[in-house]
Each structure stands twice: as structure tokens, then as C-alpha cells.
Amino acid sequence: MSIRLLTPDVYNKIAAGEVVDRPYSVVKEFVENAVDAGATEITVEIEGGGKKRIRVTDNGGGIAKDDLPLAYAPHATSKLKTADDLFAIRTLGFRGEAIASVAAVSKMEIVSRTAEGDAYALSCEGGAPGAVRPAAGAKGTVVTADDLFYNVPARLKFLKSDAQEEADIGGVMARFLLSHPEISFTYLVNGKIRYRSFGDGLPAALAAVYGANILGDCIEISAEKHGIKLHGFLGNRNFSKPNRTWQSLFVNGRYVVNQTVGAAVANAYASYLMKRQYPFYVLFLDVPPEIVDVNVHPNKADVRFADNQIIYGCVYSVVSAVLDGNSRALEYLVHAPKSAEEPPAAEKKEPASAKPAPAPIFETGKRPETAAPQMSYAEARQEVRFDVTMPKGGRPNFFADAPVRMEVRAPSSAVISAAADAVPQEDVFAENQRLLREQSAKMRQERVEPDTLVYKGELFRTYLIYEAGDCAYLIDQHAAHERLLYDRLREKWENRAAVSQPMLVPFLLPVNGQEFAFLERNFPVLRDIGFEVEAFGDDAVRVSAVPADLMGIDLKAFFSEVLSSMESLRAIRLADLLKDKLATAACKAAVKGGECLTEQEARALIHETGGDLGLKCPHGRPAVVKVNRSELEKLFKRIV
Numbered sequence: 001m002s003i004r005l006l007t008p009d010v011y012n013k014i015a016a017g018e019v020v021d022r023p024y025s026v027v028k029e030f031v032e033n034a035v036d037a038g039a040t041e042i043t044v045e046i047e048g049g050g051k052k053r054i055r056v057t058d059n060g061g062g063i064a065k066d067d068l069p070l071a072y073a074p075h076a077t078s079k080l081k082t083a084d085d086l087f088a089i090r091t092l093g094f095r096g097e098a099i100a101s102v103a104a105v106s107k108m109e110i111v112s113r114t115a116e117g118d119a120y121a122l123s124c125e126g127g128a129p130g131a132v133r134p135a136a137g138a139k140g141t142v143v144t145a146d147d148l149f150y151n152v153p154a155r156l157k158f159l160k161s162d163a164q165e166e167a168d169i170g171g172v173m174a175r176f177l178l179s180h181p182e183i184s185f186t187y188l189v190n191g192k193i194r195y196r197s198f199g200d201g202l203p204a205a206l207a208a209v210y211g212a213n214i215l216g217d218c219i220e221i222s223a224e225k226h227g228i229k230l231h232g233f234l235g236n237r238n239f240s241k242p243n244r245t246w247q248s249l250f251v252n253g254r255y256v257v258n259q260t261v262g263a264a265v266a267n268a269y270a271s272y273l274m275k276r277q278y279p280f281y282v283l284f285l286d287v288p289p290e291i292v293d294v295n296v297h298p299n300k301a302d303v304r305f306a307d308n309q310i311i312y313g314c315v316y317s318v319v320s321a322v323l324d325g326n327s328r329a330l331e332y333l334v335h336a337p338k339s340a341e342e343p344p345a346a347e348k349k350e351p352a353s354a355k356p357a358p359a360p361i362f363e364t365g366k367r368p369e370t371a372a373p374q375m376s377y378a379e380a381r382q383e384v385r386f387d388v389t390m391p392k393g394g395r396p397n398f399f400a401d402a403p404v405r406m407e408v409r410a411p412s413s414a415v416i417s418a419a420a421d422a423v424p425q426e427d428v429f430a431e432n433q434r435l436l437r438e439q440s441a442k443m444r445q446e447r448v449e450p451d452t453l454v455y456k457g458e459l460f461r462t463y464l465i466y467e468a469g470d471c472a473y474l475i476d477q478h479a480a481h482e483r484l485l486y487d488r489l490r491e492k493w494e495n496r497a498a499v500s501q502p503m504l505v506p507f508l509l510p511v512n513g514q515e516f517a518f519l520e521r522n523f524p525v526l527r528d529i530g531f532e533v534e535a536f537g538d539d540a541v542r543v544s545a546v547p548a549d550l551m552g553i554d555l556k557a558f559f560s561e562v563l564s565s566m567e568s569l570r571a572i573r574l575a576d577l578l579k580d581k582l583a584t585a586a587c588k589a590a591v592k593g594g595e596c597l598t599e600q601e602a603r604a605l606i607h608e609t610g611g612d613l614g615l616k617c618p619h620g621r622p623a624v625v626k627v628n629r630s631e632l633e634k635l636f637k638r639i640v
Contacts, residue, residue, distance in 0.1 A: 020101050022159065023050025023148055024168040029098035030143050031176055034058035035183065039140065040199060042176075043186040049162030050169055051148050059140040062114040065132060068122040071110055072129045074100040099143075103127055105155070106148045112141040126151050167517030170194060171245065174209045174513070175255040178248055178282050181205040194538060206233060206282060210246075211510070211539070218280070220334040221322055225314045228287050231334075235280030237272040237323055242564035245514045248282045251292060251303050260308045261285065261315050268319035276564045285315070448473070448611040455602055461594050464602050470629040477605065479623035481591045483615055484608050489529075489547070498530035500545040507543040507555045508536060515563050516541065 020026050027044060034042045037060025047053040063071055074097055102108060104127035113119035119137035123130045149156040159165060166189055173187045177197045184199040197208045206214060217239040222231040232250075235241075249261055261283070269279040291306040305311045321328040453466040453473065466473040511519065519526075519533070519541050526533050530547030543555055591597065597605070609615055615623040633639045 020098065020105065020148075021155075022168065023054060023165050024172045026050065026054050026102050026106075026145055026148065027056070027169050028172050029102065030054065030056035030145075031172075033098070033143075034060055034141070035176075035180060037061045037141065039183065041184045041186075043188070044173060045188045045191075046166065046169055047190055049159075049165030051156075051159060051162070051165065053144065053146050054148070055142065055144045057140065057142045059138070062117075062139060062141055063110065063112040064114055064117060065120045068110060068112065068120060068132050069129060071099050072103050072108075072122070072124050072127075100127075102145050102148075103129070105152050106145040106150065108146070109144045110141065111135045111137045113137050113139050115139055161521065163517045163520055167513040170513035175248055175250075177205045177209050178202070179250045179253055179255055179284075202232070202282075210512075214280075219322060221318065221332045222334050223314075223318045223332040225318065226310060228285070228311065228314050230283060230285055230315060230318055232283040233281065234283070234319060234322060237269075239280055240273050240277035241280050242277065242560040243515070244278050245512055246280045247278065250284045252286055252289065252294075253284075254294060254303070256303050258302055260305065260312050264312045264315035265319055268316050268323060272323060276561075283315075285311075287311070450607045450609070450611045453606060453611075455599055455606075458597065458602070461596050464597070464605070466606060472627045472629075472632075474625045474627065475606065475609075476617075476621070476623050476625075477591055477595075477597060477602075479617035479621050480605060480609055480615060482617045483623055484605075486617075498528065499548040500530045500532055501548040501551050502532075502545045503543070509541045509543065509556070509559050510539060511541060511563070512539070518563070519559075 020029065023046070027046070027050065031042060031044060034056055037058060039058035039060035041059045043055075043057040045053070045055040045057075099108075099110075103124040107123075107125045109121060109123045111119060111121040119135045120132050121135035121137075122132050149159070160168075170187070170189075173185065173195055176183075177185050177195060181197070181202040181204065182199050183197075185195060185197045186193065187195040195208060197205050203215060203220075206218070215233075217236055218233040219236055220231075220233050223229070241247075247262075247265075249256055249258060251258065251261075265279060265281060265283070273279065287305070293304040293306075317328075318332050322332055448468055452468045454468065456465040456467050456472075458464050458477075459474070462477060464475040464477055466475065516535070516538065520535060523533055530545070531543060532545035533541055533543050536542040541559075546553060546555070609624075612624070617623055630639065
């Protein structure tokens with residue numbers, strides 16, 4: 001087979017698959033170019049989930065007439081000159097391949113004007129540029145991409161629904177508002193404003209993205225350790241979210257998802273959060289460009305640090321100090337409002353045994369007299385080492401031995417494949433499963449006629465006692481009721497015969513863009529089981545009715561559980577998830593242990609079970625225990 005050189009239209013489309021796989025990545029590249037051009041006002045407009053049109057308008061420096069053709073050329077950029085520049089990158093874009101890649105798979109136009117010149121336009125369709133022509137326009141640049149992937153139908157069919165694409169673009173725009181609070185952004189979806197900021201600071205940008213109420217649940221921090229600056233907002237110890245879409249990390253102004261920093265924050269919060277809950281944060285990590293490599297991911301979605309241990313230790317120590325409320329937090333808090341009744345922090349005296357206050361109260365700007373002098377990053381690498389191999393929620397250990405390098409890496413596909421190949425193909429648990437099925441079938445066959453059972457009372461307000469012949473039956477009232485509710489809900493779900501009960505006051509669930517798109521796509525499934533749900537604006541869902549069998553359910557907890565699995569369930573039908581959640585719903589709605597039942601209620605419960613002695617709760621716990629008279633007599637040594 002001979003080797004041939006690919007033509008530009010082929011390799012540009014290959015590059016487009018790496019750089020602009022979805023509409024959100026086109027928006028990301030366009031806006032990054034606008035930011036690098038020094039824009040103070042940026043407007044983003046999308047139609048049809050970005051598939052039909054993406055337009056970004058900025059008031060930056062603009063592109064000169066002679067440079068317009070080069071804008072469409074692959075690997076043409078104004079941000080790099082030599083290879084050494086790759087190790088000190090201070091701009092968001094630097095590869096010079098985004099515009100060429102987008103132009104290869106769309107109908108694109110650039111209209112630009114510099115401060116000294118006139119406006120000119122240049123169109124490019126499918127990678128074939130036209131001629132530069134005069135145009136009308138203000139200072140800055142307008143970039144438009146229409147009909148994305150029109151000439152690559154194989155790629156087009158793999159795009160998601162308009163709503164999901166809009167949600168992902170909204171997530172990108174939210175991060176731009178947060179990462180550049182000094183810039184005024186306007187984001188429009190099909191002509192309607194979704195986000196708008198005015199370049200008046202991070203708190204205002206945070207309120208524009210998440211709502212003004214978010215500020216009351218956050219702590220603003222600013223710290224510098226070993227030449228590394230960390231600032232932004234942390235959710236307080238009682239503020240958590242069901243998934244990681246509420247977390248934003250910016251390294252040198254660039255949004256990334258980095259496992260080293262993520263692990264440091266997660267471990268700092270570990271002792272304060274419940275299972276499957278995640279901290280909220282918007283953090284900025286500013287490090288010297290020479291110690292971070294941003295050229296390690298096709299979409300620049302991650303970075304690599306020269307020494308992960310220093311980064312981990314700095315982030316962990318700052319976040320844990322603020323959450324724990326110790327004296328070191330005095331250095332890191334930006335605002336610490338005090339109530340008028342409280343004495344100054346320096347005058348307050350607490351007994352040695354007193355626990356730390358829920359939230360630290362310090363005066364801004366003061367530092368402890370014993371504060372250690374600041375080290376540079378280079379000094380920290382030589383003198384301080386962090387042992388990050390700790391259990392979840394543990395504290396880092398400090399030692400001065402030879403440095404131990406740590407890199408957080410996801411397992412490669414080859415490793416995963418090798419691990420999968422190493423697993424035996426035969427089911428080693430088949431025999432155990434067969435025995436369990438036989439035992440379960442035997443238990444189902446063992447029944448007792450409910451009318452023959454004589455009610456003898458209850459034990460510990462949890463176990464109902466019945467007698468029949470020479471046997472006593474102890475029934476866990478919660479487990480039995482939970483199973484009955486679950487079977488009823490599952491039957492109605494499978495037969496689509498759920499009955500809804502209207503709520504006196506509708507329940508409002510605030511969500512972000514990704515959560516909203518996930519729930520909106522699955523509204524039909526929720527309605528099938530009896531929920532009446534609808535969109536309430538673009539950032540909330542209103543529930544006006546619930547399944548009649550689930551009256552009293554904690555809706556906030558229910559939807560939190562659904563959303564906690566959102567990131568891993570994008571490709572799985574919500575119907576499968578809800579079947580699993582029915583067990584939890586039945587558990588919460590069932591009569592609890594400790595509740596006193598009347599004799600009539602106890603008799604009604606045993607009749608509903610049908611005398612099934614093999615009854616188990618949906619989680620697998622037995623609901624009925626049978627005790628023979630001979631077993632009791634052996635306990636009392638009446639027989640041996």
C-alpha cells in the first residue's frame with residue numbers, strides 16, 4: 001500500500017474532529033479569540049443549539065485587511081512566534097487551528113475592523129475562502145458560523161438534541177462570565193437573553209450565573225502560598241450540590257477540570273459532606289506560566305503541573321483552614337462581616353474545650369504575628385513535600401525527604417482493555433446465584449393463611465407478633481410496608497396507571513443549564529409515573545403534583561438523587577433510574593420503626609402481605625421471621 005499526502009479538505013476535517021467536535025467547542029474557540037483580542041464587550045448568539053448559527057461579536061483590536069486570509073489558514077496565529085513560547089503561554093488560544101477547523105465544516109464569515117482602518121469581510125464555505133470585500137461594522141470582529149457540519153453528515157448525526165447542545169453551550173458561557181468578570185458578556189439563545197453580565201466584578205458575575213442568593217452560601221477567599229495564588233468563592237460547609245456541574249476551576253484564567261486540584265478540594269470537604277454530595281466552588285489558581293503545561297489536551301480542558309504535590313498541598317491547606325475555621329483562615333478570608341453584638345475577634349475568649357465556630361469571624365487584612373514567611377515556588381519544591389497518599393478526609397503529612405513525584409492520571413484505554421481481558425469470561429457466581437434463586441423460590445412457596453394468624457401485640461414498636469399453631473411470626477412493620485408500596489408503585493409504573501395528587505403549593509427546584517436539559521428531556525418519563533413537572537423559566541423546574549402513593553415524599557432529596565447520577569446517565573434512559581428510585585421512595589413513605597400501629601392497622605398489614613413468609617424489603621432485608629415453639633423451648637432448656 002503506497003503512502004499518499006492528504007489533501008487540505010481531508011486533513012482540515014480530521015482536525016475539526018479534534019478541535020470542534022460539538023457546537024460548544026466552536027463557541028469556546030470564538031470567545032477565547034475575542035478575549036485574547038482585548039475585548040471588553042462580547043455578545044454570543046446561537047440558533048438551533050448552535051447547529052444552525054453561532055455568532056460572536058466583540059469590540060477587540062480587530063483583524064487587518066491583509067491578515068484576513070491568514071485567519072482561515074491552518075496553524076496561523078498572532079500569539080506564538082517560537083517553540084519556546086509554548087512554555088510561557090499567557091493567552092487562551094495559541095495553536096492557530098480553530099478557525100481553519102471550523103471553516104472546514106461550516107459556512108463561515110469574518111467581518112472585522114481595526115481602530116485605524118475600515119471594515120472588511122471574508123467568507124469561507126467548506127474550507128474554501130472567497131475574496132476580501134469591504135463591509136460595514138464597528139471596531140472589533142464579528143465571527144459567524146452557519147450550518148455546522150453541513151458537509152460532514154456522519155458527524156452531524158452524532159450531535160445531541162438542540163436543548164442538550166444549548167445546555168452545554170450555556171455551561172461554557174457561564175464559565176466565561178466567571179473567568180473574566182471584567183468583561184461584559186451577553187448570551188442569547190434563539191433571540192432570548194440567557195446570561196448577561198456588565199463587567200463589574202466576580203460577585204456580580206457569580207450572581208448573574210447562579211442567582212443573587214448564591215452569595216449568602218459562599219465564602220470569598222484570597223491566598224498566596226509559595227508564589228501560587230488562589231482566590232474565588234467556596235460554598236460553606238452546609239452548602240452542597242448533587243453533581244460536579246457546580247464546580248469551576250480556572251488556571252491562569254483558563255477553565256479546566258484537573259484531578260489534582262479536584263482531589264485537594266474534595267478531601268478538604270470530606271468530613272462535612274454526605275455521600276454523593278459535592279462542594280460548590282469557583283476558584284482561580286494563578287501560577288507562573290513556566291510551571292504549568294496547557295498543551296496536553298486537544299481541547300485544552302486540562303493542564304499538567306510541574307509538581308502536583310505543591311499544588312495539592314497549597315489548595316488543600318487553604319480550603320481546609322477556611323472550612324475548619326482555625327486561625328490560619330485569618331490570612332485567607334476576603335470579607336468577614338461581624339454582627340454589632342459580637343465583640344472584636346481579638347477580645348473574644350473561649351474555653352480551651354470550645355469547638356470551632358461554624359463559620360470563622362475575623363477582621364479583614366490582619367495577619368497573625370506568628371505567620372511563617374512566604375516561600376517561593378522553587379523554595380517550596382526543595383523544602384516542603386506533601387504526602388498526598390492519604391485516606392479520604394485525612395490531613396497531609398509534611399516531610400523533608402527526597403521528593404516523591406505524583407501525577408494523577410486516568411487509566412488509559414489500553415489498561416482498561418487489558419483489565420477487561422483479564423476477567424474470566426465464565427460467571428464465577430453462577431452457582432451461588434442458582435442457589436439463591438432456589439432458596440428464594442422455596443421461601444415464596446412457604447405461605448401461611450393470614451386468617452389463621454392470631455395477633456399477639458408488638459415489640460419495641462417495630463415488630464408485630466403473630467401466632468399460628470406451634471409457630472410465632474415476627475414481622476418488621478417498616479420492611480413489610482415498604483415492600484408492599486414498592487410492588488404497588490412498580491406495577492403502576494409498568495402498567496402506566498399512576499395516579500397524581502396535586503400539591504397545595506408547587507415545589508420549585510433550582511437547576512443549572514445542564515441539569516435543566518437533563519430533566520426537560522425526561523419530563524415524559526416523570527409524567528408517566530405520576531409527576532406533573534414543567535419548566536419554570538430557564539433555571540428552575542416546577543412540580544405541581546406527585547404520584548398519589550408518594551404523598552409526603554421529600555422532593556428535594558428525590559431530585560437530588562436523580563441529578564447526582566446525571567453525569568454518568570446521559571446515555572441511559574431515566575426510566576431505568578426511576579425504577580431504582582422507587583425503592584427509596586417506598587422506604588421514605590412506609591411506616592417507620594418506632595411508630596405505634598393499632599391492632600386494626602396491624603391486621604390490615606398482614607392481610608396485604610398475603611401470608612408470604614419470604615417477603616423482603618426492596619433492599620433485600622427479610623420482613624418476616626418465623627420462630628418454632630421448639631426453638632424457644634431450646635432457649636429455655638426445656639428441651640435439648
